Amino acid sequence: MSRSGYNVQKSAINALFFREIRTRFGKYRLGYLWAVLEPSAHLLVLLFFFGFIMHRTMPDISFPLFLINGIIPYFIFSNITQRSIGAIEANQGLFNYRPIKPIDTIIARAKLEAVIYVAVYILLMIVVGMTGENISVNNVLKLVSAWGLLILFSCGIGVIFMVTGHFLPEAQKLFPVVLKPLYFISGIMFPLHAIPKEYWPYLLWNPILHAVEVSREAVVAGYVSEGVSLEYLAIVTLATLFIGLAIYRTREEAMMTS
Amino acid sequence: MIKIENLTKSYRTPAGRHYVFKDLNLQLPSGKSVAIIGRNGAGKSTLLRMIGGIDQPDSGLITTDKTISWPVGLSGGFQGSLSGRENVKFVARLYAKKDQLKEKIAFVEEFAQLGKYFDMPIKNYSSGMKSRLGFGLSMAFKFDYYLVDEVTAVGDARFRAKCARLFKIRHAESSFLMVSHNLNSLKEFCDMAIYIGRDNEVLLFHDIEEAITQYSFEWKT
Numbered sequence: 001m002s003r004s005g006y007n008v009q010k011s012a013i014n015a016l017f018f019r020e021i022r023t024r025f026g027k028y029r030l031g032y033l034w035a036v037l038e039p040s041a042h043l044l045v046l047l048f049f050f051g052f053i054m055h056r057t058m059p060d061i062s063f064p065l066f067l068i069n070g071i072i073p074y075f076i077f078s079n080i081t082q083r084s085i086g087a088i089e090a091n092q093g094l095f096n097y098r099p100i101k102p103i104d105t106i107i108a109r110a111k112l113e114a115v116i117y118v119a120v121y122i123l124l125m126i127v128v129g130m131t132g133e134n135i136s137v138n139n140v141l142k143l144v145s146a147w148g149l150l151i152l153f154s155c156g157i158g159v160i161f162m163v164t165g166h167f168l169p170e171a172q173k174l175f176p177v178v179l180k181p182l183y184f185i186s187g188i189m190f191p192l193h194a195i196p197k198e199y200w201p202y203l204l205w206n207p208i209l210h211a212v213e214v215s216r217e218a219v220v221a222g223y224v225s226e227g228v229s230l231e232y233l234a235i236v237t238l239a240t241l242f243i244g245l246a247i248y249r250t251r252e253e254a255m256m257t258s
Numbered sequence: 259m260i261k262i263e264n265l266t267k268s269y270r271t272p273a274g275r276h277y278v279f280k281d282l283n284l285q286l287p288s289g290k291s292v293a294i295i296g297r298n299g300a301g302k303s304t305l306l307r308m309i310g311g312i313d314q315p316d317s318g319l320i321t322t323d324k325t326i327s328w329p330v331g332l333s334g335g336f337q338g339s340l341s342g343r344e345n346v347k348f349v350a351r352l353y354a355k356k357d358q359l360k361e362k363i364a365f366v367e368e369f370a371q372l373g374k375y376f377d378m379p380i381k382n383y384s385s386g387m388k389s390r391l392g393f394g395l396s397m398a399f400k401f402d403y404y405l406v407d408e409v410t411a412v413g414d415a416r417f418r419a420k421c422a423r424l425f426k427i428r429h430a431e432s433s434f435l436m437v438s439h440n441l442n443s444l445k446e447f448c449d450m451a452i453y454i455g456r457d458n459e460v461l462l463f464h465d466i467e468e469a470i471t472q473y474s475f476e477w478k479t
Contacts, residue, residue, distance in 0.1 A: 011351060011352055012352060014351060015348050015352045018347075018351065019340070022340055022344050023337055023339055023340060026339075026340065026344070027339070092334075093334035093336070094335050095312060096312050096329060096332050097312075097328050097335055097349065098326075098328065099352045253314045256312070257314040257316075258307075258313050
């Protein structure tokens, strides 16, 4: 009857994953397909409108490719972190089941967002590829590393938000305010080289910008973004995860204490 | 056996720290069902939840090698927009092996007798239906200890009889840790009692009758 801790956590994450996907998409007729269709439709509309305007300002790169590789990583980050903010309070009822720990809710969510957006990404890349854009996935390893690190980074931030938000409810109001501007400074709508070099040091502390530009490098032929590096992303991710897990480890019991 | 060592639990109140338990030491022998008796707010449910591992003491240890259920009949963990079946599936994924999923769901479906409601969102359930689902769900899994916190009888006479029958079957194989204001049901299911008296002193009675006598005595005076 007794299971290893690893198995308990695995089944908890698995159960939460399916619960989440059911809750969000179970009521629709096409079911899980909506999980991919909804964000895809959202992005296609964005591509359509911005495509017209931006095509003129950035003739050297394919705009759809540019935007897909910017906005999807950002969505992954924002969806994982935003829902972590009130995660303890929102899932209070679930903690009556002993196998479920607060961190499992974040891991399950991250897994779901990753699965959804990777599928959306592949779907959109195929659609864009069929319209005749020149896609050259020249460095799959780089792409996978950038996204993997970004997902881990988001989990780290998510855990930090969850723990601090629980002990400092005021912070729950503050976090969304901090997250919003990231949409504009993460290079989603503009490439890094469109910004004068003297401002780079201010922009380049932001690891999301690195993830975005690195994944563009990996799929657009000839797109080089000097200044960004996978190493920086890796170091920041490691540091964030360490801080997140450290405060989680010390506060887990207190979070589950009434 | 469940062993409680030097357990302290307190809550912060505007008037300062309120200690529910201070340096509590108890040993509950295996195979015995235990009632927790005390007035309102004495900390009965808190103790039950700490034994179940879903609330934490300030300090001290609770150790056991037995499996302990979630509070029987709990419906706080249900997701309102999901159907009864999906909620059962969720809990089955947590506690059962993959090949047992179907069997657990079938058990709850059969027991709760919700008919077509079993496949409808829980938010449309009446409170009676919800507790039938919750009770059936708890009984679908085998634990060494079941935590029972004020399970009130639900449904019509026939359903209540069915609950009682199943309760007795489980009781024959497992132990209960029970909180209830219904002294008769405590007498029926429990062998011994943890008694939380005035000033939060905690006594362990090996005979449930003695604890109830003590409780009635203290209540009157």
